[in-house]
Amino acid sequence: MARIVILGAGIGGVPMAYEMKETVGKKHDVIVISDSPTFHFVPSNPWVPPRWRTPEDLKIELAPVMKKKGIEFIQKAAAKVDPVNNQVELVDGSEVAYDFLVIATGPRLAFDEIPGLGPKGYTSSVCHVDHAAVAAEDWDKFMENPGPIVIGAVQGASCYGPAYEYLMILETELRNKKVRDKVPMTFVTSEPYIGHLGLGGVGDTKGLMESALREKSIKWITNAKVDKVEPGMMFVTEVDEDGNDKKKHELPFKHSMMLPAFTGVDAVRNVEGLVNPRGFVLVDDHQRNTTFKNIYSVGVCIAIPPLEKTPVPVGVPKTGYMIESMVTTTAHNIADELAGKEPTHIATWNALCLADFGDSGVAFLAMPQIPPRNTTWSAEGKWVHLAKIGFEKYFMRKVRKGISEPYYEKLMLKLLGVVRIKGH
Secondary structure, three states: OOEEEEEOOOOOHHHHHHHHHHHHHHHOEEEEEEOOOEEEOHHHHHHOOOOOOOHHHHEEEHHHHHHHHOOEEEEOOEEEEEOOOOEEEEOOOOEEEOOEEEEOOOOEEOHHHOOOOOOOOOOEOOOOHHHHHHHHHHHHHHHHOOOOEEEEEOOOOOOOHHHHHHHHHHHHHHHHOOOHHHOOEEEEEOOOOOOOOOOOOOOOHHHHHHHHHHHOOOEEEOOEEEEEEEOOEEEEEEEOOOOOEEEEEEEEOOEEEEEOOEEOOOOOOOOOOOEOOOOOEOEOOOOEEOOOOOEEEOOOOEOOOOOOOOOOOOOOOOOHHHHHHHHHHHHHHHHHHHOOOOOOOOOOOOEEEEEEOOOOEEEEEEEOOOOOOOEEEEEEOHHHHHHHHHHHHHHHHHHHHOOOOOHHHHHHHHHHOOOOOOOO
16 A cells, blocks of 8 residues: 655645545555645635635635545654655654655745835735735725735736736725725846736737736736835836836835745755755656656646746746646556556646636636647637636635546636636
């Protein structure tokens, strides 16, 4: 009987645990290690600060669900992965041995790389539900005395959708409260152009998103590096297409949310052969580490090279649909190894995303996510906002019931009315 340990219990880790258990059944042990007792539905975090959701709306207690599934759940933080001895060291000094390890930790949020950035500095965050809860308190104070808002993503960020979403959700909330006229809004991003998204754009995301910002009277700065943040002031350097300084900006704000760059988590960051210099797990086409063959990894914590050279560093996002394909691939490859076979399954890495704009939204499909692509499509409309609400309810219901199925593929393709492409 093999011990399959999954480190992390988020968008990647929980589906990984469910699918792994359903794939191997009672013949093998599946163990989940998480520093949190709850699953958090991260895509809905931008709805928390204006109180369209509460943090508790987005949390699910994992121990009861895992128990029903026959999965052991260890609610402790990991201190270090020890691939030489096939074990995970926990912060309390205990150790968890494994035959196979799946790293699904998500990222470390590198707020420390820019002075004054993040919840411990002067900007808010929606990367974690607890950060979003703090942002809600800041938003309440802001609404008592509205003023300038600065939203965006810093240099090295690899997740841009939530920044656009948060910007437009707040814009909608301000209009609903009849105070939009008191709030200048600026979007600051390391992307070379609006709608790049770390993907080189998808369909007409550049045109769609630029149009949306113009329509809402939102200014923007692209090719931007955030130098530092002080109370009520952000210092930004805008560069030209060659990366040379073009213009210095001092942006006053009364509320700001800037997505940080990511690194690997501390438990894996300095493990030689396991991760790249930023701490992201190195994997092959089968999601298996290139040095330690009994370690797999899925989600935001894996290493993907930048899509292209840009004036300011821009990372490639790992979207939900993409992560889902990594999960299925990993489950089947581990099952193959347990049966004495070599891994053959390869993740599709497609992207199908719903970007909520408060009362409207933009959806896009990229197959595969990284170009050149077989299929590229984007669209906008109020239906995107409604579709995202429906997807949140669907995903949370399935997690509560411990059901393993292709969440993104099954529902999102249906919601978008996209015909399944032959061979996908």
